[in-house]
Amino acid sequence: MAVPSTSERNDGRGDTAAIAVNSLEFSYPSEPPLLSDFTLRLEPGSRCLLIGANGAGKTTILRILAGKHMVGGTDVVQILSRPAFHDTSLVCDGTLSYLGGSWSKTIGGAGDIPLQGDFSAEHMIFGVNGIDPERRDRLIDLLDIDLEWRMHKVSDGQRRRVQICMGLLRPYKVLLLDEITVDLDVVARMDLLQFFVEECEQRGCAILYATHIFDGLDTWATHVAYVAFGRLEKGLKVTELEGLHQPGGADNLLEMVEPWLRKERELRPKKAEEYKKKQEEKKRLEKSSPSKAAQDRFPSTPASRQGESLWGAGRHMAFYR
Numbered sequence: 001m002a003v004p005s006t007s008e009r010n011d012g013r014g015d016t017a018a019i020a021v022n023s024l025e026f027s028y029p030s031e032p033p034l035l036s037d038f039t040l041r042l043e044p045g046s047r048c049l050l051i052g053a054n055g056a057g058k059t060t061i062l063r064i065l066a067g068k069h070m071v072g073g074t075d076v077v078q079i080l081s082r083p084a085f086h087d088t089s090l091v092c093d094g095t096l097s098y099l100g101g102s103w104s105k106t107i108g109g110a111g112d113i114p115l116q117g118d119f120s121a122e123h124m125i126f127g128v129n130g131i132d133p134e135r136r137d138r139l140i141d142l143l144d145i146d147l148e149w150r151m152h153k154v155s156d157g158q159r160r161r162v163q164i165c166m167g168l169l170r171p172y173k174v175l176l177l178d179e180i181t182v183d184l185d186v187v188a189r190m191d192l193l194q195f196f197v198e199e200c201e202q203r204g205c206a207i208l209y210a211t212h213i214f215d216g217l218d219t220w221a222t223h224v225a226y227v228a229f230g231r232l233e234k235g236l237k238v239t240e241l242e243g244l245h246q247p248g249g250a251d252n253l254l255e256m257v258e259p260w261l262r263k264e265r266e267l268r269p270k271k272a273e274e275y276k277k278k279q280e281e282k283k284r285l286e287k288s289s290p291s292k293a294a295q296d297r298f299p300s301t302p303a304s305r306q307g308e309s310l311w312g313a314g315r316h317m318a319f320y321r
C-alpha cells in the first residue's frame with residue numbers, strides 16, 4: 001500500500017508535519033532551563049531516533065509531545081497540525097500514542113499496567129474498547145503474549161510486551177517511544193522494529209524513538225535528532241550523516257554518535273560556567289532594577305501568573321521559562 005498523500009494525512013490542514021516543535025522553551029519549576037529554542041520537524045513516514053546524553057531532556061521532549069506539559073502557545077508543539085496539550089482528542093482517539101520507558105514514567109500513558117492486583121494479560125488487552133480484532137490478534141501474536149499471564153507474576157519483559165501491545169492497539173499516526181525495548185529478548189525486539197517499519201511505510205505513521213541502544217537501528221532509522229544543551233544540535237536524515245558508511249568514516253550509528261557525546265561531555269563544564277555567569281549577571285540586574293529583571297524573566301506571562309505552576313489531571317502546566 002502506498003503512503004497516503006499529504007492531503008489524506010492532514011485532512012486538508014496546511015502543515016504536512018507529523019511533529020512540529022517551534023522554538024520550545026521549557027524548565028521544570030525552580031530548575032534551570034532544560035530546553036531552549038528547541039525546534040524539530042518530522043514528516044509522516046519518518047522513523048527518527050532521539051539521541052542525547054543522560055539528562056539531555058529526551059523523556060521531557062516526548063512527554064511534552066504527548067501533551068503532558070503545557071508549554072507556550074498552541075503553535076509551539078503540534079502533532080499533525082493540532083496542539084499537543086490542548087487537543088486531548090489526539091490521545092483519546094488513538095492518533096497519538098506514547099509508550100514510556102519505566103513503569104513510574106508510564107502512569108497515565110497508553111499502556112499503563114497496574115502493579116498491584118491480579119489482572120490477566122487478556123483482561124488488560126481486551127479491556128481496551130473499539131479495537132480492530134485483526135490488529136489486536138496480530139499484535140498478540142507478534143509479541144508472543146500468553147493471554148493467561150497474571151500481570152503481578154510475569155517477568156519485566158513479559159509485562160513490557162503487554163504494555164507495548166496495549167499502546168499499539170489503536171492505529172496511531174504518531175508514535176512516541178521512550179526506550180521501550182530494553183526488556184525485550186532479541187527476537188521480540190527485531191520483530192517489533194520490523195513491525196514499526198511496516199507501520200511507517202504502509203500507513204505513513206511517524207515514530208520518534210528515544211534510545212541509547214543502537215543495535216539493529218542502522219537501517220531502521222530514517223532520521224536522527226540529537227539533543228544537547230537544550231537544543232536540537234543535529235536533525236538529519238540518516239542518509240545525510242556525513243561520514244556514515246563512507247571510506248574512513250563511521251561504520252555504524254554507534255560509531256557516529258559516540259564522538260558527538262564525548263565532545264558534548266568535554267564542553268559541559270564550559271557551558272555550566274557560562275550559565276553560572278549569566279545567572280550572576282541576572283542577579284546583579286535584579287538588585288539594580290527589580291522590575292526590569294522580572295520583565296526579562298517572564299516576558300509574555302501576565303504578572304498575576306508569574307512563577308505559577310498549575311497541576312491538572314496528570315498534566316503539568318508550567319508557566320516558567
Ligand SMILES: Nc1ncnc2c1ncn2[C@@H]1O[C@H](COP(=O)(O)OP(=O)(O)OP(=O)(O)O)[C@@H](O)[C@H]1O
Pocket residue numbers: 028029031034052053054055056057058059060061
Ligand atoms: N519532574 C521533574 N522535576 C524536576 N526536574 C526533572 C523532572 N523530570 C526530569 N527532570 C530533570 O530534567 C533533566 C532531563 O530529564 P529527562 O528524563 O528528560 O532526560 P533524558 O534525556 O530522558 O535522560 P535519560 O537518557 O537518562 O533517560 C534531568 O536533569 C532531570 O533530572
